[in-house]
Amino acid sequence: MEGMSPQEAEAELPAVAPQLRALRRRASLTLEAAARAAGLSAAHLSRLETGQRQPSLPMLLALARVYGTTVSELLGETVADRDAVVRAADMEPTVAGGWTYFQAGAPGRGMQALRVRVPHGSQGDIVRVHPGEEWLYVLKGRLRLRLGDTTHRLAPGDSAHFDSLTPHRLAAQDPDGVELLFVHTLLQSPTATLCLGPITGEMP
Numbered sequence: 001m002e003g004m005s006p007q008e009a010e011a012e013l014p015a016v017a018p019q020l021r022a023l024r025r026r027a028s029l030t031l032e033a034a035a036r037a038a039g040l041s042a043a044h045l046s047r048l049e050t051g052q053r054q055p056s057l058p059m060l061l062a063l064a065r066v067y068g069t070t071v072s073e074l075l076g077e078t079v080a081d082r083d084a085v086v087r088a089a090d091m092e093p094t095v096a097g098g099w100t101y102f103q104a105g106a107p108g109r110g111m112q113a114l115r116v117r118v119p120h121g122s123q124g125d126i127v128r129v130h131p132g133e134e135w136l137y138v139l140k141g142r143l144r145l146r147l148g149d150t151t152h153r154l155a156p157g158d159s160a161h162f163d164s165l166t167p168h169r170l171a172a173q174d175p176d177g178v179e180l181l182f183v184h185t186l187l188q189s190p191t192a193t194l195c196l197g198p199i200t201g202e203m204p
Helices: 006-014 017-026 029-038 042-051 057-067
Strands: 092-097 101-102 110-120 133-138 143-147 150-154 160-163 169-171 176-185
Touching: 017 042, 017 057, 042 176, 092 169, 110 169, 133 143, 143 160, 150 160
Parallel strands: none
Antiparallel strands: 092 101, 101 110, 110 176, 133 160, 133 176, 143 150, 143 169
């Protein structure tokens, strides 16, 4: 923040160092093995565990996968008081960019689960690129999914699981639209940020 020293800025970040070391030991991993699995150097992971460096979100996502936990737990957040079950009657719709989203999981976890309705002709030209992973499952209608330079057409019962850093576009193929189950690993991401940086262009 403006006018804030680096030391003060770091103090505002969650104290993740104790959690990182404890979770690595709980997973029975050496420093070298954990760093290799997360795509880091052992020296870098050691600095994260001793608080000399602060991890980025992609690092937290990688370490959470290696340790078999969530980003929330890495950050030391408690989740015991959150409801594990979300009732259909409690799913309030949110409309963003023409899409309708229903929150299908507890907020603030390492994954966000949504039920999504995509109308025909809505956001088909938006390219999404962001850290994390995505998994989607087609409930109703047909989906046109562009991953990089490849276009896939998914019918009800089909699913896709991909790295979100791969440029991707989603569009309903049928006039009646498409309905999806959607899970992604963006921590505490507002629904609207699923529609990142429109890049217009026709989708073949």
